[in-house]
Amino acid sequence: WTEAGCPHGGCMASLKKQLWMTLLILSASRIAQIFVASIIVRLKIMWEDYNLKKGLKQEGKETPKRSFAELQSKFAETRLQEQIDNMMQLVLALGFILLFGPVAPIIDPFCLAVF
Secondary structure (H helix, E strand, C coil): CCCCCCCCCCHHHHHHHHHHHHHHHHHHHHHHHHHHHHHHHHHHHHHHHHHHHHHHHHHCCCCCCCCHHHHHHCCCCCCHHHHHHHHHHHHHHHHHHHHHCCCCCCHHHHHHHHC
16 A cells, blocks of 8 residues: 555555466576586586596596586585575475465466476
């Protein structure tokens, strides 16, 4: 509600629009954050492979293939604060569904995209 009153279409329509826009922005930023972190790790691995190939090429040796465990070790360890941050984002998305799902059912797929 504002001093000028509800916008055209009523307050419920305005609330629905604000809810799905807010959750869309939160979901898109979370997906982008995960994508960027993954790309950074993959670029670091590619850079390390490039330097390894360059060094082994000078010695005349062949580059060994990386195992899955070795690739996983290149990702950052998840500390307590990162675990808390990840869980809070999931709780926020679930809270949006539980609180505002009946008002604006279109936000449910956006919440599921975060999971």
